[in-house]
Amino acid sequence: MSVAKDKASQGEGGLIELIKVIVQALLIALVIRTFLFQPFNIPSASMEESLLVGDYLFVSKYSYGYSRYSFPFGLVPLPGRVFGSEPERGDIAVFKLPKDNATDYIKRVVGLPGDRIQVRDGVLFINDAGVERVPLPDLVEVAPNGREIRYERFEETLPNGVAYEVLNADNNSLFDNTQVYTVPDGHYFMMGDNRDNSTDSRSQSLVGMVPFENFVGRAEVIFFSIEEAPIWQIWNWPWAVRWDRIFTAL
Template sequence: MATEEKKGGIVETIKTIVYALLIAGVFRTFLFQPFWIPSGSMKDTLLIGDFLFVNKMAYGYSYASCPSVVIPRFGVDVDAHDICGWADGDNTRLFGSQPQRGDVVVFRHPTSGRDFIKRLIGLPGDKIQVRDGILYINGQPVEIQPAGTFEEVQKPQGPQGLRPRCENGPVGEGGICIKTRLKETLPGGVTHDILNIGDQASDHTGVYEVPEGHFFFMGDNRDNSADSRIASMVGGVGMVPFENLIGRADRVMFSSAGRSMLFFWTWRKDRFFEAIE
């Protein structure tokens, strides 16, 4: 009798775990996906170590809505294609709705398949160009206003130990790294901060025409972002198909300034439930 009860307890435990995994899978596939900011390309809107949930209902569903799970330490590399590759290829979405210019979007990189997060700048049919560091959309410069400076300590950041690039660089260990901050207003009224480090090739581009069914993305940390200004085959993002969008980032849940989000003593007290603009 005791043996049967023990077996019954083990079966119930296994069933509970399976149900929990199924519920978590449905939640992550159809509702919200957790995302931890690994790099500084979206500063100062998003900081390395920000933890957020991506709203997957915002744009409907495609193959990219299926989760990818990558844990190199344990040899785990499950791609969305492994689960939902059958739905890839027609650049459409179920219950799809168009993203808005200025949205902060998580999407699958067109070449590598890894998750990226950038700001949506160009819609299908738009002509995008950067001249002397100023963004032009359909031949018109966007409105920019001075917004002071963005300052941070020169030290390794996040689990990758990335160091910030500085406008006042080179800056020694522990010094103050400074970037010029500007307030940019896109057509449609979305206003957000962008950062400037210095004059470089990405401040002077040709005209990009966004194809039908694709979108053009840029990082807010304009001089430190591999984005649609660079073709995906040479290390950038290029034009991103509609079906590659995963969801919209609306709010930072919490933020860790340390090497791991588990180091709660390094959490930034001013970023709990911070709205993303």
């Protein structure tokens, strides 16, 4: 064999090995994303202060078992859930919006099957008992136009002891006083922590009760967080990255 042919053969062999490595890496990434952890980023303020716009987090896919929504584009027509473990009150969970079964939403589980949920004067009631709220110092933000926005802030503690902060911007907002919602079997009532800036189960026409099948996974940890800059603009990281939020457990 000539030197030229030998070099060409080595080049082809190297290219084939590179393709194999790439394919194997993609398959491993697909398996991890489907069965273990899937990354998500936060595009809205509906879960402040627990989750901020620009947070990147890992969601555990195995926490609630698997349904067809565990797979990319729902390609596997899996009926119901397998290896299912029911969500707990207080979990921050990603789910497919029941209205289209495609859009990813992230909210907190506040109502379990059979619960009666209501909001009265901004206070969450579960089975006719008001959830404990402790006032905290107000949160003040400055809008792009320079206007100051003030939020009332509370520490809310659910009946099972899960505590978190909630925000209230307006004492007379649309969902500060609601009907009594009874959560059907196999469904969950989801709410955002930023109560006046969250479209959630209180809006029956837009979200409503979320079927267990629609759950994608449980939010576990923030692995990256950046303010007012795309993640790929690494030259902005020194002053845009929220270093204190990285590896924050949820």
